[in-house]
Amino acid sequence: MFLHGGGKLSLELIKHTISSRFKLAEFLVKREEPDFLALVIFIIDNLQHFYWNGDILYHAWLHVDKELGSFISEYLMDSYIFIVSDHGFTEGIKTFFISKFLENLGLIRYRMPFDINFFLKSMFKI
Numbered sequence: 001m002f003l004h005g006g007g008k009l010s011l012e013l014i015k016h017t018i019s020s021r022f023k024l025a026e027f028l029v030k031r032e033e034p035d036f037l038a039l040v041i042f043i044i045d046n047l048q049h050f051y052w053n054g055d056i057l058y059h060a061w062l063h064v065d066k067e068l069g070s071f072i073s074e075y076l077m078d079s080y081i082f083i084v085s086d087h088g089f090t091e092g093i094k095t096f097f098i099s100k101f102l103e104n105l106g107l108i109r110y111r112m113p114f115d116i117n118f119f120l121k122s123m124f125k126i
Contacts, residue, residue: 009056015063017043022067029075048089 018041025039041064044057051057072081102108 009051011056011059014043014047014056014060018060018063019067022071025071026075045086052089 021039021041025037028034029037044060044064047057047060099108103110
């Protein structure tokens, strides 16, 4: 995994990666003056999958917060800012099947009932 420097998880490499994303955004704002800018700090997603309750993740988030604060105060004070996530992180307690929920509400329906054997045969030619 690239987050490891010499076989050990490297907070410095993580911070460098986070900072590089903000430096690229700074370059784009200065050069292009965009009407819209989307900045994705994807390394946080990777870290949360593997170290979601760990000290390294906490320090990575602190670094994102520091970089984001600096970036906003320097370049985006008069802008609308949306901070979004593709999903949250916590211990899994229960599984929620959105398709089953929507089906039970009558908001979706299937052309045919799901058949695992049909699926496997069509996907894997077995």
